[in-house]
Amino acid sequence: MSVPCGTVRDRLPSYLEDALGAEDRREFREHFASCEACRDEIARIEPSLLFMRVIPEEVASEDVSRILSGVRAGIALAETERRVGRSRGRIRRRAGALASAAALAALTLVVPGGGPAARHPREAVAAVPILVAPAPGFSPVTQPATSGTFPADATIYDWNPGAASEEPRVVWIVDRSLDI
Amino acid sequence: MELVYSESRERREAAELSDSELAVRAREGDMVSFEALVVRKTPAVVSVARRIVGDGEDARDVAQLVFLRVWEQIARYDEKYSFNTWLYRIATNLSIDFLRSSRSRERAHGATLYLVRLREEETSSQTTGAVEESELTRLFQTVAARLTGKQKAVFVLKEMEDRDTKEIASILNCGESTVRNHLFNARRILRREIARICPGLLEGRRS
Numbered sequence: 001m002s003v004p005c006g007t008v009r010d011r012l013p014s015y016l017e018d019a020l021g022a023e024d025r026r027e028f029r030e031h032f033a034s035c036e037a038c039r040d041e042i043a044r045i046e047p048s049l050l051f052m053r054v055i056p057e058e059v060a061s062e063d064v065s066r067i068l069s070g071v072r073a074g075i076a077l078a079e080t081e082r083r084v085g086r087s088r089g090r091i092r093r094r095a096g097a098l099a100s101a102a103a104l105a106a107l108t109l110v111v112p113g114g115g116p117a118a119r120h121p122r123e124a125v126a127a128v129p130i131l132v133a134p135a136p137g138f139s140p141v142t143q144p145a146t147s148g149t150f151p152a153d154a155t156i157y158d159w160n161p162g163a164a165s166e167e168p169r170v171v172w173i174v175d176r177s178l179d180i
Numbered sequence: 181m182e183l184v185y186s187e188s189r190e191r192r193e194a195a196e197l198s199d200s201e202l203a204v205r206a207r208e209g210d211m212v213s214f215e216a217l218v219v220r221k222t223p224a225v226v227s228v229a230r231r232i233v234g235d236g237e238d239a240r241d242v243a244q245l246v247f248l249r250v251w252e253q254i255a256r257y258d259e260k261y262s263f264n265t266w267l268y269r270i271a272t273n274l275s276i277d278f279l280r281s282s283r284s285r286e287r288a289h290g291a292t293l294y295l296v297r298l299r300e301e302e303t304s305s306q307t308t309g310a311v312e313e314s315e316l317t318r319l320f321q322t323v324a325a326r327l328t329g330k331q332k333a334v335f336v337l338k339e340m341e342d343r344d345t346k347e348i349a350s351i352l353n354c355g356e357s358t359v360r361n362h363l364f365n366a367r368r369i370l371r372r373e374i375a376r377i378c379p380g381l382l383e384g385r386r387s
Binding site: 016018022029046047048049051052054055056057059063064066067070071072074075078 | 316339342371
């Protein structure tokens with residue numbers, strides 16, 4: 001015992017007033033933990049200090065493992081939710097882009113007769129500088145569109161059978177950001 | 181095999197780092213460091229949560245939530261401040277939230293009934309020395325059910341976890357005078373409840 005019982009009991013009022021310095025407080029508590037007589041005397045004056053004796057619960061290593069597993073699972077769940085949230089946002093944005101593209105495609109899918117002379121409605125809609133495929137033939141005809149109407153990495157393919165053909169001219173829009 | 185070896189080596193290295201160093205690494209996305217912190221700090225977090233929420237199983241649930249909250253907020257951790265204080269703040273706040281839930285109120289009610297039965301069964305010869313540790317723990321949870329979450333947290337941190345008043349003020353994000361007010365009120369309520377529920381405990385000492 002580092003300090004005598006009398007000193008500890010003298011310090012009680014200061015302890016209760018939270019007026020002890022760190023070192024005195026440490027000595028007070030150490031003495032309190034080891035001296036049953038002082039414990040009883042002090043608990044008589046301030047019964048709530050009885051609870052200083054409550055020993056912390058032992059945490060078994062299995063409990064630590066269980067908590068760690070729970071934390072890992074919680075993190076994985078949160079990550080998944082975050083990804084799904086991001087995907088939903090992306091899908092919403094893509095749906096918007098797809099709708100724009102679909103509108104454009106609807107306007108340009110069938111261009112009777114085809115040929116370079118045709119003035120395409122898409123130019124009016126998307127204001128995208130689209131190179132027209134040399135007729136006849138199949139070709140990716142544009143670099144990625146730069147207009148806000150298109151996704152940035154969309155490519156337009158143009159099937160142009162030529163003016164002499166009875167087949168319609170067909171235009172595809174491929175958006176590589178759509179990985180569905 | 182190499183991966184396993186490498187991972188265990190990383191864990192050994194992490195074990196040698198301070199709390200703050202691990203937290204900084206975790207903030208940079210290092211999961212090994214984060215998990216090392218979880219393993220290292222679980223006993224302390226469970227201990228404080230157990231004392232505030234009053235039940236071991238609930239305390240382990242709270243501990244899990246605490247570490248998930250740490251992971252969510254690790255980007256905000258500032259190494260200029262003590263990691264322990266930051267961790268205790270999260271643990272204390274979540275424990276107080278848990279205590280407010282209806283589930284923990286029901287458990288506290290059950291504990292009160294248990295103590296009433298205990299008092300009826302015990303004789304007036306009961307003394308401080310006769311009260312076993314486990315009974316003392318149960319008695320604390322019963323009488324402390326009358327405390328507010330903040331009062332209980334302050335009493336637990338000050339008298340049972342032996343934290344400094346300044347640190348408790350930092351943990352609870354309040355002034356030191358507020359901490360002292362909570363502590364004095366907590367002691368007063370605990371005195372009254374001990375006298376009401378377990379009078380033999382004090383009478384034995386007075387004789």
